[in-house]
Amino acid sequence: xxxxxxxxxxxxxxxxxxxxxxxxxxxxxxxxxxxxxxxxxxxxxxxxxxxxxxxxxxxxxxxxxxxxxxxxxxxxxxxxxxxxxxxxxxxxxxxxxxxxxxxxxxxxxxxxxxxxxxxxxxxxxxxxxxxxxxxxxxxxxxxxxxxxxxxxxxxxxxxxxxxxxxxxxxxxxxxxxxxxxxxxxxxxxxxxxxxxxxxxxxxxxxxxxxxxxxxxxxxxxxxxxxxxxxxxxxxxxxxxxxxxxxxxxxxxxxxxxxxxxxxxxxxxxxxxxxxxxxxxxxxxxxxxxxxxxxxxxxxxxxxxxxxxxxxxxxxxxxxxxx
Numbered sequence: 001x002x003x004x005x006x007x008x009x010x011x012x013x014x015x016x017x018x019x020x021x022x023x024x025x026x027x028x029x030x031x032x033x034x035x036x037x038x039x040x041x042x043x044x045x046x047x048x049x050x051x052x053x054x055x056x057x058x059x060x061x062x063x064x065x066x067x068x069x070x071x072x073x074x075x076x077x078x079x080x081x082x083x084x085x086x087x088x089x090x091x092x093x094x095x096x097x098x099x100x101x102x103x104x105x106x107x108x109x110x111x112x113x114x115x116x117x118x119x120x121x122x123x124x125x126x127x128x129x130x131x132x133x134x135x136x137x138x139x140x141x142x143x144x145x146x147x148x149x150x151x152x153x154x155x156x157x158x159x160x161x162x163x164x165x166x167x168x169x170x171x172x173x174x175x176x177x178x179x180x181x182x183x184x185x186x187x188x189x190x191x192x193x194x195x196x197x198x199x200x201x202x203x204x205x206x207x208x209x210x211x212x213x214x215x216x217x218x219x220x221x222x223x224x225x226x227x228x229x230x231x232x233x234x235x236x237x238x239x240x241x242x243x244x245x246x247x248x249x250x251x252x253x254x255x256x257x258x259x260x261x262x263x264x265x266x267x268x269x270x271x272x273x274x275x276x277x278x279x280x281x282x283x284x285x286x287x288x289x290x291x292x293x294x295x296x297x298x299x300x301x302x303x304x305x306x307x308x309x310x311x312x313x314x315x316x317x318x319x320x321x322x
Contacts, residue, residue: 110212135169160214167198
């Protein structure tokens with residue numbers, strides 16, 4: 001039998017390298033807390049962990065979208081509620097104008113109505129993150145204004161104030177595919193809130209303002225002047241229209257609240273699903289720290305013993321084997 005130094009050295013070196021590799025891997029796993037760091041560790045478990053990670057990231061993206069959708073829905077609901085409250089105040093002003101014993105005369109009430117009109121216009125042009133709540137799919141306007149633009153035109157017999165509102169957005173629905181095949185509507189169309197063409201409410205409000213601020217001949221009403229019988233009849237005719245428009249806004253508020261509630265429940269379900277995915281992923285790839293520590297200690301002990309044995313083994317000569 002021939003025993004070469006090279007064979008002895010290669011055998012010892014190979015054993016030491018394998019043990020050192022085991023120790024390095026165990027140290028890496030302990031450092032990151034993962035049992036699986038590459039396909040070589042466990043191909044099936046590694047593939048499962050990658051799939052679980054992909055599902056987690058997908059779920060978290062959907063949760064982020066739902067959070068943004070819920071924020072917009074909350075703002076939408078708040079603005080439609082504010083619109084409804086403002087319309088109630090406007091109806092109260094018109095009712096006061098019909099009371100001949102009222103201390104506030106039509107001309108003064110017209111000033112207050114104009115302020116409420118401006119409030120409605122501000123609410124109509126509300127936006128979030130560069131998107132207009134009631135502007136449809138259109139997000140940019142050349143003059144930097146919103147989808148509802150107030151014009152001050154020339155006075156006419158039918159419109160002595162010369163006021164008009166132009167809707168420059170569109171009536172398209174902003175939608176988002178949250179899940180494959182499941183499309184969510186993110187906003188309310190302008191006609192769902194403000195009536196036909198998105199401007200019906202403004203037309204009625206301008207008509208009410210004209211009745212309180214101007215006489216039938218188009219001249220400005222004096223501060224002490226009351227409405228004529230014909231003007232009172234015209235104001236009374238506007239009240240049911242405003243009530244109908246307010247009911248429309250209240251339905252829009254309920255619609256936004258319903259979406260908000262449904263998205264809240266969906267967000268809760270997705271959060272629970274994400275928690276389960278994290279648990280499954282942890283079970284699949286996380287290391288057993290106690291077991292891994294024991295394995296590392298054992299490998300280090302074996303390596304130390306092998307180093308000592310190899311040192312003695314490499315010092316033997318051929319005659320020591322005889």
